Amino acid sequence: MTQMKTHSNEGEQRPGEHKEDTHMRAMVYHTYGSPDVLKLEEVQKPVPQDDEVLVQVHAASVNAGDWHLLRAKPFLMRLMGYGLLKPKHTILGSDIAGWVEAVGRNITQFQSGDEVFGNTAKYGFGGFAEYVSVPEEALVLKPTTLSFEEAAAVPQAALTALQGLRDKGHIQKGQKVLIHGASGGIGTFAVQLAKSFGAEVTAVCSTRNLDIVRSIGADHVIDYTQEDFTRNGQRYDLILAVNGYHSISDYKRALNPEGTYVTTGGSNAQMFQTMLLGPLVSRTGRQKMGNSAHKPNQRDLIFMKELLEASKVKPVIDRRFPLGDVADAIRYLEAGHAQGKVVITV
Numbered sequence: 001m002t003q004m005k006t007h008s009n010e011g012e013q014r015p016g017e018h019k020e021d022t023h024m025r026a027m028v029y030h031t032y033g034s035p036d037v038l039k040l041e042e043v044q045k046p047v048p049q050d051d052e053v054l055v056q057v058h059a060a061s062v063n064a065g066d067w068h069l070l071r072a073k074p075f076l077m078r079l080m081g082y083g084l085l086k087p088k089h090t091i092l093g094s095d096i097a098g099w100v101e102a103v104g105r106n107i108t109q110f111q112s113g114d115e116v117f118g119n120t121a122k123y124g125f126g127g128f129a130e131y132v133s134v135p136e137e138a139l140v141l142k143p144t145t146l147s148f149e150e151a152a153a154v155p156q157a158a159l160t161a162l163q164g165l166r167d168k169g170h171i172q173k174g175q176k177v178l179i180h181g182a183s184g185g186i187g188t189f190a191v192q193l194a195k196s197f198g199a200e201v202t203a204v205c206s207t208r209n210l211d212i213v214r215s216i217g218a219d220h221v222i223d224y225t226q227e228d229f230t231r232n233g234q235r236y237d238l239i240l241a242v243n244g245y246h247s248i249s250d251y252k253r254a255l256n257p258e259g260t261y262v263t264t265g266g267s268n269a270q271m272f273q274t275m276l277l278g279p280l281v282s283r284t285g286r287q288k289m290g291n292s293a294h295k296p297n298q299r300d301l302i303f304m305k306e307l308l309e310a311s312k313v314k315p316v317i318d319r320r321f322p323l324g325d326v327a328d329a330i331r332y333l334e335a336g337h338a339q340g341k342v343v344i345t346v
């Protein structure tokens with residue numbers, strides 16, 4: 001567990017004001033590096049602006065983006081506004097769930113006491129903390145059927161899966177859909193979402209995860225340690241490579257003549273090939289191949305809330321870590337073998 005450091009000069013306390021009114025605990029980093037650079041510190045509690053909602057965070061979840069930002073990898077991130085020499089946003093964590101503590105004067109959708117969940121990525125992150133203040137577009141009322149931990153597991157992973165299948169993949173009822181990397185944060189949402197769109201779903205994972213992907217509705221499972229799905233003669237209408245480790249020609253071979261391949265992540269080689277050659281394949285033949293990057297937005301979060309409340313999708317949580325152990329949670333996710341989502345309890 002990380003030791004807490006106090007910034008005595010940050011956010012001066014006024015007479016009659018208690019320290020807990022003005023300060024909060026947060027997992028902070030001031031230099032790029034390994035998870036060791038993360039420290040639990042006492043920092044100033046955010047004050048909501050007129051168009052902001054102050055959320056008391058009950059749970060957050062960890063995404064690959066957190067360790068990319070922590071390490072500034074790929075290097076290009078430094079040129080994309082995240083801070084050239086040191087991080088611009090010192091508190092990571094995009095997915096949150098909690099209570100509305102206060103609202104700015106222009107807020108119309110929420111009031112104090114509401115239970116909400118959302119994605120702070122477009123608004124400077126800040127989820128690995130006791131409080132975060134964000135515009136109301138970042139938030140949606142928490143599904144009544146979910147715990148805070150379950151709700152915090154949803155935003156980024158579910159929207160990546162949803163947008164990959166629906167917006168890039170144009171998924172249709174009755175299609176044969178294969179999810180590669182089906183047992184992780186995004187994959188467990190992708191399997192359930194593809195089922196909810198009426199597809200026949202094949203999930204690819206390793207031996208220890210076969211039961212998990214069956215339990216969330218996969219019609220067929222392929223153990224990648226025993227069988228190479230790109231060489232077994234089966235063809236799919238849509239392949240979503242959540243964690244893709246094959247070459248683009250392997251994926252092309254496993255597609256129907258008019259099939260679509262979408263990747264959200266995986267090996268650098270596979271991502272790079274898709275970026276470079278995908279547009280060429282898509283333009284010159286009937287198959288479509290391309291990347292999908294998730295776009296946080298309130299409309300899709302509401303779409304997910306409805307599916308979650310209808311019990312068509314249920315978050316799969318692997319491990320929970322307390323706020324002080326965010327570094328361990330990131331190390332665990334970075335190892336690449338999470339079974340569902342990794343959640344932080346605040």
Ligand SMILES: NC(=O)c1ccc[n+]([C@@H]2O[C@H](COP(=O)([O-])OP(=O)(O)OC[C@H]3O[C@@H](n4cnc5c(N)ncnc54)[C@H](OP(=O)(O)O)[C@@H]3O)[C@@H](O)[C@H]2O)c1
Pocket residue numbers: 063064065156157160180181182183184185186187204205206207208209224242243245263264265266292293294295333336337338339340
């Ligand atoms: N496009 C976007 O906007 C976006 C957004 C978020 C994340 N991402 C990227 O999407 C990818 C997946 O993210 P995630 O959060 O789902 O990751 P994750 O939770 O860390 O994925 C872990 C899962 O991947 C499986 N896996 C590892 N190697 C595999 C292989 N060779 N074949 C099949 N499955 C394998 C693991 O299963 P085993 O233990 O059985 O191997 C584990 O269950 C990452 O590359 C991430 O950077 C993209």
